[in-house]
Amino acid sequence: MSARPSLLDELAWRELIHQHTEGLPAALAAGPVSGYCGFDPTASSLHVGNLVPIMGLVHMQRTGHRPFALVGGATGMIGDPSGRASERVLQGLDTIHANAEAIRNQLSRFLDFDGPRGAKLVNNVDWLAKLSVLDFLRDTGKHFSVNYMLAKDSVKTRIDGGISYTEFSYMLLQSHDFLELHRTEGVTLQFGGSDQWGNITAGLELIRRAGGGEAHGLTFPLITNADGSKFGKSTGGGSVWLDAARTSPYKFYQFWIGADDRDVSRYLRYYTLFSHDEITALDAEVRSAPEKRTAQRALAAEVTARVHSAEAARVAQEVSALLFEKADPQGLSGEALEALREEIPFAGYTAPAEGAPAEGIDVYQCLTLLGIAASRGAAKRLLEQGGVSVNGVKLSAADRTVGEDRLLRGRHLLIRKGQREFGLIHVP
Template sequence: MSETSDTTAAVPLLDELAWRGLLYQATEGAAAHLAEGQVRAYCGFDPTGASLHVGHLLPIMGLVRLQRAGHRPVALVGGGTGMIGDPSGKTAERQLNTREVVEANAAALREQLARFLDFEGPAAATMANNLDWLAPLDVLTFLRDVGKHFSVNVMLNRESVKSRLETGISYTEFSYVLLQAYDFVELRRRHGVTVQIGGSDQWGNMTAGTDLIRRMDGGQAHAITFPLLMTSAGTKFGKTEAGAVWLDPARTSPYQFYQFWLHTDDADVGKLLRYFTFLSRAEIEALDAATAARPHLREAQQALAEDVTTRVHGADAARVAREVSRLLFQKGDPRQLSAEALSALAAEMPFAEVAAPGEGLGAVDVAELFVQAGLVKSKGEARRLLEQGGLTVSGRKLSTAERTLAGEDLLAGGHLLLRKGARDYALVRVQG
């Protein structure tokens, strides 16, 4: 877990969540329970896909905040519940995955979750998989010991069920709440877990678990929820025109991830700094003031992008993303780009490899180079742009009088950065 500014340990957890706008609901007595000493708290993640996305970051950060407050987090991967799928927030039946797919997804999620938590020390985190206790259950035992505690009338009034009654909901998804509630029972028995955290859409499932613990074991447990995150425009957080923003760098590159946070609207950036970083209240309020006074500098967005990208992908990936971003959007000097940044650029823009001519770079047909890179359709178009001063190589503007390449145009790793106009880029690597 990376080191950042932190006041969490000095402030009661629910107070910390409250000033950040993260406390939506809590069961009665939750604050007193947390004040009694170290507790174990869990959050569940169903492996319905092979990667978590930024929408999962809020509960993940909730686990991290718990740990930084001295409590012990348990990250639960739903290898069992992932075979069914939570109907909450869904308007239609889920496509069921095979057991092999769910197991592969669960392994991927475990690896991602492990990057955020510390597994050593007095507040060591634990990983769990509910397949361990759900798979051995036989249906008669489950119906007798668990099902008898649930009223169908109450379940029919649950929002996740009521919203699906007209379109239809299978018994499989209807029974999901029983499985999640039973998870809480088993986690309390096996790991001493007494608190569950999650999004506000999970409140009914979570309180079903606290009630089941009381009914089955005569014990007490608590639930804490975070608000569902929407943008100021009323759209669901974490979605772009290209789709979900994933934590897996193979699905959403660190550069694209960095850009997602950098493009945060001024109206949302203060809230997201509170939700997704450990910057102190004073630091965030200073960034709020900077946004109001100097919005064009986007200081808060830069701090947000830097902090979250570092936490998810590491400091090196954040540095490379920052280099690439400054080049493309702040007209940075290409000669300052590191080899890692150039490699990242190759994945974000048109890329081509060309053989070095034996006569040297001066023999390269610049017009043909721009055609090969895909920036122009023909050599004729390239010549017209040369006459207009619209073609640049590695930061040097070309012209009809000066249209040959020179050794100083080569960047790290033998790359050439081509630009047409103000925004159209391509990267070329000269081989040999």
């Protein structure tokens, strides 16, 4: 049996290292360490941009170390100025606490919290809320000169446009977090994105000045798409969230299916736990048969299953096969039909309109209810042109109604106009 790779070897193979402190390799080689990464609860959900640091904690645990996930219930009330051009809008305490709890639940899908070496969730409100201003200034602020803080990129980039004292103090609060975890939990490593290097090294400086002790930092690269655009935005430009209520499992799955061939090999390394051999084989598929999108399918199924569930991934695959691969709607599961209600126009069938046939389900009415046809006359012309299918069967001009024996499970009719326009009718 081959030896398990070291944390740094694994992260390096997956191209997940931007930089790290000089002594980190020796510290990791000496035995298990505890390390942490912080997550800002300024929204009620994490998004795909948070997946790299999350996977960093996953790899840490898989290589024998102990991960800590810090939810910034206190620092989230201020907001990190790193990578921002303007001040954040401050949120209320109740909102921040609710967001922190939601993020705790999302992180629990990735990390094993059981056993003495299990991952641990911490919230910095537990210690920062108890810290008085005077104690903070005496015990933390005295270790940092203003010149030191002004030299950090997160501050330098905001000087011309202005930065409030609130955000200016953020690196000191994050440094205090590192010191607190170092003292109480033996944490000696902090992870973060490449824009966090200044905050991480400030924490190392505080640990050194406040009593010594070895500590290290590691940052991940900024992830961009092959075309240079920012990773993590949907086709509509919005964030892709890990919360199913904000980004449905189907849309989440489609985000990954849409990965460019130039990006998918990197994303398999970043966002999955596939082995080296599995990823190498998928890389080969990208080169030999890109039209099959085998790598994208594997990526989408794996990440959707981890974030939502294996069942959610299965349903997303089923819906995707129907809408884009002409799968037979007769085989749709009840769960897929429920998911379709949220993804395509949906309407409940009502009592037949005046002039409708007395028996059967009126197709003209279905088309107008869904907005596929603007009027009954337009619906009639669509049928005459052969442009409408119901439950996978093309209709003719004579097919003004369909019988209830044609309903899919759950009493649905899937209506398609052309190749890509769909609607779903539920018949009570």
